[in-house]
Amino acid sequence: MTSPRYAMAFDLERCTGCHACSVACKVENEVPLGHYRTKVYYQDTGRFPKVHRSFLPVVCMQCADAPCMKACPTGSIQRGEDGIVRIDQGSCDATGACVSACPYGALYVDPGHQVADKCDFCSHRLEAGLEPACVETCPGETIVFGDAADPESKISRFLARHRDELVALKPEKGASPQVLYRGDARALEAKVPEGRNHAPESYEIETWSARAPEQGQGGAEVQR
Amino acid sequence: MKRREFLRVGIGALASLPVGACIQLTPGESTNVPSAPRAKKKRARIDYQTAQRTSGVCLNCSTVCGIVGYVVDGELRKVAGNPLDPNTAGTLCAKGQSSPTIASYADRLIYPLRRVGKRGEGLWKRITWEDALEELAQKIGAARAAGHPERVAVHVGRSRINDVITRFLNAIGSPVLLNHRALCSLNKRAANYATIGDQDWETVDAERTKYLLNFGANFYEAHQGAIHFLRRVVRGRFDNGAKLVTFDVRLSNTAGRSDEWHAPLPGSEGAIALAIGHVILRENLHDAAFLERWCNVSIEELREFYAPYTPEWAAEKSGLEATTLERLAREFAGCKPRCAAFTNRGSQAHYNGFGNDRAVVMLNALVGSLGQEGGYCWISGEVSATKFPPPEPVPPAPKLRTDLEDPPEYPLANHWQKMRVGQIVYAYLQERRAKLEVYLSYTLASPLTWPEGRSRTVDVLKDEELIPFHACSEVVYSETAHYADLLLPDATYTERWGLDGRNSYELQPYVLLRQPMTPPPGEARSFADVLIQVGKRLGPEVAPYFDFADHEAFVRAQCAKVPQGSYASGFDRLKAEGAWVESEKPKAYATFERALKPDELEGSTTDPATGIVRKKNAKGVEEAIGLVVGGVARAGFKTPSRRFEVFSAIVKTAAAKVGVPDDGFPRYVAIPAHEAMTDERLHLVTFKWNVHTQGRTAPQKYLTEIVHSNPLWIHPSAAEPRGIRTGDAVELTTFRPLGQTYQPTGAELGKAVVRAFVTEGIHPRVVALSNSLGNAFGGRIATARNASREEHAGLGEGADDPDLERGIWWDAARGGSGAGFNINAILPIQPTPVTGMQAWYDTVCTLRRV
Incomplete structure (x- = not known):
């Protein structure tokens, strides 16, 4: 039997920015606060009353030419026949070289357990015949996933139907990312960090504007 | 009790607290012994082959989606959507996905506690359940013995066990069930009642629609039935080519993703809807056949009614362009009948909200989209006692009434169903309009979520004369719990029983079973079980109504009529599958057209003047069951005329009763507090985020990690003249309302200092702050404080969560933005005339940089 070749795409017009994917991922994989495997960026553009909001969900791009794999000093990162880039946490020595090498902010070093971690399309769920947690829960049916080797799979049909509309994030980085987007994903790609994990502060509302945020926050004081 | 003496009593984390020992639970003031050491090794991912799978029902918001929980080694590790729930088909939102973090929250209440020291001081003593139940029975028994059962009140947030609570109150003879519907959806429901006679939120057939006019609903983030509706709108738009037009003062995710966003002045939604109706009639785009057949006024009367509401008039009220309104009217009507106009709080939570919402519902009648495929449909989501009968004997409802649950100023609040006017409860207690002996609060975050919350609400909760005894059932040490005398640790929705469901977007009835996926931690116990156990102790007049073991037995009895399928019983079927869909029933399209069957007509009479068909019901009372239309007796609408009601005699009569001028038509009423507003x-x-409800989500780490800060949204054109930039501290001053409502003085109400967020995504005359945050209680996540259990209120059991010790990166002490602001302290109590809905969005304020 030949191995499946897993692939994922995001149909951005369907995304409602609901964060179900981010939270499903964090619960499923027990991701510590401050770190992410799956993330949704927001961006507001335009001037009142013509203002529009865009969302960009980001996971590990499962790059065909993965910079993290090349950077790993212990050879703990491998790309499987099924197309998924995985970390062997047993041999990982948490140097963080993979985090610095990633153009998509996809990796982090778990501060408690001192191992690198990232999205692996919920491989443990795939083994049980389930979809990745983000795919299963997505209310807008934004995330298309499946076996690209099977022409009848959801992902194969989606890729065939929208072939000319699909884009990858930061193609100039040369990593050959395998996760694709339908819609103007590249308008938000500047928000996707390079060489460090997704910053938790990038969820703060002050970062939604396409303009640079200004500083300063604090606690409330209610006078009576 | 002095703190020094308290310290001598002996201190321990709640998990190791012996019965009789004391604990200080005020955040930041606690002292504790170390908790169990945490696991060092990263645990294995969930093994789905061996995990125990149990279905249930989410209750992290009012949408109540069917879920499936996966339990490993006794811990709920994962929740997914139940694919058998017809509304969700197995999807779930961020709040639903967060469910396991409530069950495993390290700062949960796990033992019954009795207050020592002053109320609100935060000093508690661990007691046994036997002590707690006996004290509850004794206090309630004393009120009954004194001849005042109505001095026992139950006040609920989002409970979903009202069947048990109502049974308990009926059994003891008290009518005082208080809730929060008037803070939520009262005017929306009232508008549906008055026009189409339905009791629920509408069920727009969005998957098949071509055009949606959204008046102030944010279903991409909140809304009752949020993802039920959202996923069908997404399908309707991107698989079926539907257009979505949103009116909202703020760029919500719904507005920001709509095909068109229009920001009108707050409270002008009714004017917009009336003008769109005006254009539809003026240009003869209406569905004359539907109107002639079903409307309770003629087309000529409609033309007369709509005549003054020109697009130019509405443009003046709303600030939108008259030409835009004309275009939208043509586009909307051009898609008839596959189009729908609907509302939520942006339209209904205003002084004039009842009229606004009726005006919006009327657009569906004008174009004949009511009950049509792709149109404005409806189906009740109620778990009815007829279909799900509770155990016999069922106690009768008491005949008593009080101003608390039935305020005479708002006669429509309880006319169709008991929606109550929850926001005046504390004010009326202060005014001695009702007296209480026992106040039982359940999932009620009123200091946080009520208007005048952390002000008048807290004043009343602290006052032992106004509330002599307060028992509170909660999962965490909430702000309501802090002001209680007896703390009853509750089970979460993944640890207890219940039947639930909502209006089905598949337009067929269904029900879901909530069942425990794990036992509750420590001695936590569901409030339904507490009431059942107290009921058993209340003597021979009350106890017979609680002659069943527990809440599980109650729910099992309710399932007696559920078809068993291939299972041993209907209850077993629901335990295994989690959902029962009546898939053989026809979809609830155009239910009003249904011809009455011979058995329904047997023994009925038809009024020759009106065509209304009447028949005696089971209780021998004559009621309307249909209407003769086109020579056939049909079901019609469940209104007094059995027609779609533009004119409502009920509204006219109710308004007259309280001296409010109203001719029974949904005329536009200007908001008194907004008249002559200076620049x-x-x-x-205020508004809700997609990852939060108002009161219950803040302790959930993955949700609050996403949204924990809620600065004040302000448009650059309002910010610049005031010298305000993003991040600046600004002082808000609010004012009381004007008009026919509570304390309409226009006087200054209060001040608050918040932070500004300057954005293009808001109307230049509006500022907005979310209503979900600013928790002072609720454990380390809710209050944004990194701490070990030794330094913090020692709650919960088992190993601590390292995320709560050092992972809260938004902790202000670490330079983060903190736990946010709660603005409700300075929002006035303002029930809308006649109906009683809280006019949340009428508040007038001034703003200055400090």
Whole structure:
């Protein structure tokens, strides 16, 4: 039997920015606060009353030419026949070289357990015949996933139907990312960090504007 | 009790607290012994082959989606959507996905506690359940013995066990069940009642629609039935080519993703809807056949009614262009009948909200989309006692009434169903309009979520004369719990029983079973079980109504009529599958057209003048069951005329009773507090985020990690003249309302200092702050404080969560933005005339940089 070749795409017009994917991922994989495997960026553009909001969900791009794999000093990162880039946490020595090498902010070093971690399309769920947690829960049916080797799979049909509309994030980085987007994903790609994990502060509302945020926050004081 | 003496009593984390020992639970003031050491090794991912799978029902918001929980080694590790729930088909939102973090929250209440020291001081003593139940029975028994059962009140947030609570109150003879519907959806429901006679939220057939006019609903983030509706709108738009037009003062995710976003002045939604109706009639785009057949006024009367509401008039009220309204009217009507106009709080939570919402529902009648495929449909989501009968004997409802649950100023609040006017409860207690002996609060975060919350609400909760005894059932040490005398640790929705469901977007009835996926931690116990156990102790007049073991037995009895399928019983079927869909029933399209069957007509009479078909019901009372239309007796609408009601005699009569001028038509009423507003004054509105409800989500780490900060949204054109930039501290001053409502003095109400967020995504005359945050209680996540259990209120059991010790990166002490602001302290109590809905979005404020 030949191995499946897993692939994922995001149909951005369907995304409602609901964060179900981010939270499903964090619960499923027990991701510590401050770190992410799956993330949704927001961006507001335009001037009142013509203002529009865009969302960009980001996971590990499962790059065909993965910079993290090349950077790993212990050879703990491998790309499987099924197309998924995985970390062997047993041999990982948490140097963080993979985090610095990633153009998509996809990796982090778990501060408690001192191992690198990232999205692996919920491989443990795939083994049980389930979809990745983000795919299963997505209310807008934004995330298309499946076996690209099977022409009848959801992902194969989606890729065939929208072939000319699909884009990858930061193609100039040369990593050959395998996760694709339908819609103007590249308008938000500047928000996707390079060489460090997704910053938790990038969820703060002050970062939604396409303009640079200004500083300063604090606690409330209610006078009576 | 002095703190020094308290310290001598002996201190321990709640998990190791012996019965009789004391604990200080005020955040930041606690002292504790170390908790169990945490696991060092990263645990294995969930093994789905061996995990125990149990279905249930989410209750992290009012949408109540069917879920499936996966339990490993006794811990709920994962929740997914139940694919058998017809509304969700197995999807779930961020709040639903967060469910396991409530069950495993390290700061949960796990033992019954009795207050020692002053109320609100935060000193508690661990007691046994036997002590707690006996004290509850004794206090309630004393009120009954004194001849005042109505001095026992139950006040609930989002409970979903009202069947048990109502049974308990009926059994003891008290009518005082207080809730929060008037803070939520009262005017929306009232508008549906008055026009189409339905009791629920509408069920727009969005998957098949071509055009949606959304008046102030944010279903991409909140809304009852949020993802039920959202996923069908997404399908309707991107698989079926539907257009979505949103009116909202703020760029919500719904507005920001709509095909068109229009920001009108707050409270002008009714004017917009009336003008769109005006254009539809003026240009003869209406569905004359539907109107002639079903409307309770003629087309000529409709033309007369709509005549003054020109697009130019509405443009003046709303600030939108008259040409835009004309275009939208043509586009909307051009898609008839596959189009729908609907509302939520942006439209209904105003002084004139009842009229606004009726005006919106009327657009569906004008174009004949009511009950049509792709149109404005409806189906009840109620778990009815007929279909799900509770155990016999069922106690009768008491005949008593009080101003608390039935305020005479708002006669429509309880006319169709008991929606109550929850926001006046504390004010009326202060005014001695009702007296209480026992106040039982359940999932009620009123200091946080009520208007005048952390002000008048807290004043009353602290006052032992107004509330002599307060028992509170909660999962965490909430702000309501802090002001209680007896703390009853509750089970979460993944640890207890219940039947639940909502209006089905598949337009067929269904029900879901909530069942425990794990036992509750420590001695936590569901409030339904507490009431059942107290009921058993209340003597021979009350106890017979609680002659069943527990809440599980109650729910099992309710399932007696559920078809068993291939299972041993209907209850077993629901335990295994989690959902029962009546898939053989026809979809609830155009239910009013249904011809009455011979058995329904047997023994009926038809009024020759009106065509209304009447028949005696089971209780021998004559009621309307249909209407003769086109020579056939049909079901019609469940209104008094059995027609779609533009004119409502019920509304006219109710308004007259309380001296409010109203001719029974949904005319536009200007909001008194907004008349002659100077440029200096701005509108202040609040809103919900997609990852939060108002009161219950803040302790959930993955949700609060996403949204924990809620600065004040302000448009650059309002910010610049005031010298305000993003991040600046600004002082808000709010004012009381004007008009026919509570304390309409226009006087200054209060001040608050918040932070500004300057954005293009808001109307220039409006500022907005979310209503979900600013928790002072609820454990380390809710209050944004990194701490070990030794330094913090020692709650919960088992190993601590390292995320709560050092992972809260938004902790202000670490330079983060903190736990946010709660603005409700300075939002006025303002029930809308006649109906009683809280006019959340009428508040007028001034703003200055400090």
